[in-house]
Amino acid sequence: MSLLIDPAAQDLLFREARTANTFTEEPVSDAQLEAVYDLVKYGPTAFNANPLRIVVIRTPEARERLLAHMAEGNRHKTASAPLVAILATDHEFHAELPHLVPHAPDLKDAYFSERPVREEAAALNGALQAAYFLIGIRAAGLTAGPMTGYDADGLRKEFLDDDHAPLMVVNIGRPGPDAWFPRLPRLTYEQVVSTL
Amino acid sequence: MSLLIDPAAQDLLFREARTANTFTEEPVSDAQLEAVYDLVKYGPTAFNANPLRIVVIRTPEARERLLAHMAEGNRHKTASAPLVAILATDHEFHAELPHLVPHAPDLKDAYFSERPVREEAAALNGALQAAYFLIGIRAAGLTAGPMTGYDADGLRKEFLDDDHAPLMVVNIGRPGPDAWFPRLPRLTYEQVVSTL
Numbered sequence: 109m110s111l112l113i114d115p116a117a118q119d120l121l122f123r124e125a126r127t128a129n130t131f132t133e134e135p136v137s138d139a140q141l142e143a144v145y146d147l148v149k150y151g152p153t154a155f156n157a158n159p160l161r162i163v164v165i166r167t168p169e170a171r172e173r174l175l176a177h178m179a180e181g182n183r184h185k186t187a188s189a190p191l192v193a194i195l196a197t198d199h200e201f202h203a204e205l206p207h208l209v210p211h212a213p214d215l216k217d218a219y220f221s222e223r224p225v226r227e228e229a230a231a232l233n234g235a236l237q238a239a240y241f242l243i244g245i246r247a248a249g250l251t252a253g254p255m256t257g258y259d260a261d262g263l264r265k266e267f268l269d270d271d272h273a274p275l276m277v278v279n280i281g282r283p284g285p286d287a288w289f290p291r292l293p294r295l296t297y298e299q300v301v302s303t304l
Numbered sequence: 305m306s307l308l309i310d311p312a313a314q315d316l317l318f319r320e321a322r323t324a325n326t327f328t329e330e331p332v333s334d335a336q337l338e339a340v341y342d343l344v345k346y347g348p349t350a351f352n353a354n355p356l357r358i359v360v361i362r363t364p365e366a367r368e369r370l371l372a373h374m375a376e377g378n379r380h381k382t383a384s385a386p387l388v389a390i391l392a393t394d395h396e397f398h399a400e401l402p403h404l405v406p407h408a409p410d411l412k413d414a415y416f417s418e419r420p421v422r423e424e425a426a427a428l429n430g431a432l433q434a435a436y437f438l439i440g441i442r443a444a445g446l447t448a449g450p451m452t453g454y455d456a457d458g459l460r461k462e463f464l465d466d467d468h469a470p471l472m473v474v475n476i477g478r479p480g481p482d483a484w485f486p487r488l489p490r491l492t493y494e495q496v497v498s499t500l
Contacts, residue, residue, distance in 0.1 A: 111340075111343060111445075113443045121309070125346065142493045142497075146493065147307060147314055150321065151439075152448075161498075163498050163499075164499040164500065229452075231427065231428075232472075236435040239434075242348065243436070243439060252348075291346075292352045294345040295404070297341045297345075300354075301341065302359050
């Protein structure tokens with residue numbers, strides 16, 4: 109066996125984990141979300157940039173505002189999930205770098221003074237952190253339903269600002285009845301990997 | 305406790321896991337890489353797109369060709385890692401969709417006929433898969449050293465083609481002496497999460 113984590117963890121995080129389309133009514137607490145974040149915050153980002161920001165949609169009023177921007181096919185499940193989070197990138201992440209990388213105080217201005225450079229770094233590293241977050245939700249025994257089907261400009265105007273861009277919206281909860289279809293195939297190692 | 309995976313797995317994947325700058329000489333086998341991929345391939349991507357492609361650099365000749373495109377500060381560790389992989393996105397990933405999403409045979413042409421749409425989807429979903437891969441390397445008891453410091457155009461011309469873009473280069477092995485500096489701080493839950 110080449111893997112060191114036990115089969116139960118492999119199943120929980122990857123093999124048995126699925127993206128849910130229905131949820132039970134069991135609530136997801138702030139304490140659960142904080143435990144997820146406090147695990148996955150250690151995942152690596154380039155220059156320790158930490159560009160991910162999370163907007164948790166907890167009130168019915170905020171949920172209604174969100175639903176208006178979701179694609180038709182995502183609206184029903186987003187309405188019924190116990191909790192929904194907007195994952196976004198902060199294009200002003202470099203403001204935190206003097207604190208996050210104290211041994212390189214010039215990093216903020218020397219490397220990230222230009223907005224397009226920051227947007228590119230935020231898109232990649234924010235997506236890495238989004239993936240860590242999805243894994244963390246599964247590590248908490250919950251199911252995540254990541255979605256990119258929404259009006260990005262509308263979502264940005266409603267919940268964010270010009271310095272933040274949405275990455276995905278994630279439904280969070282426990283799987284309900286008929287939560288998923290049969291698993292779809294994946295590309296094989298041979299299809300994905302070439303060796304030189 | 306809000307987390308379901310055991311503390312050993314939490315440590316292996318996140319809390320104790322670190323990005324290594326030095327490596328032992330212990331080789332990394334194709335069997336190990338295949339075990340990693342066969343775990344993390346189940347991680348979710350939008351439309352089950354699976355856009356990640358991996359070029360494994362195994363021969364000294366290929367390593368030399370790679371080093372020429374790495375940033376100065378990454379060259380020494382990339383030269384000394386037991387194995388190096390280029391993670392890239394495939395902008396023609398939609399060709400596989402009829403196989404990957406058999407119940408929606410029109411997805412390939414109806415949704416992904418335009419290249420910019422595919423590039424955007426590949427960038428996000430490829431980065432998610434790259435993060436799953438980094439977690440998988442850790443799940444195998446190995447350390448990953450992801451890097452974005454390289455000449456992207458040079459790397460693309462050397463190892464890829466116009467339909468593929470590099471996401472990152474990853475050193476893979478077991479940590480050597482003085483493999484890392486003390487861990488840098490992370491943004492706190494309160495800094496990252498806002499609740500509505």
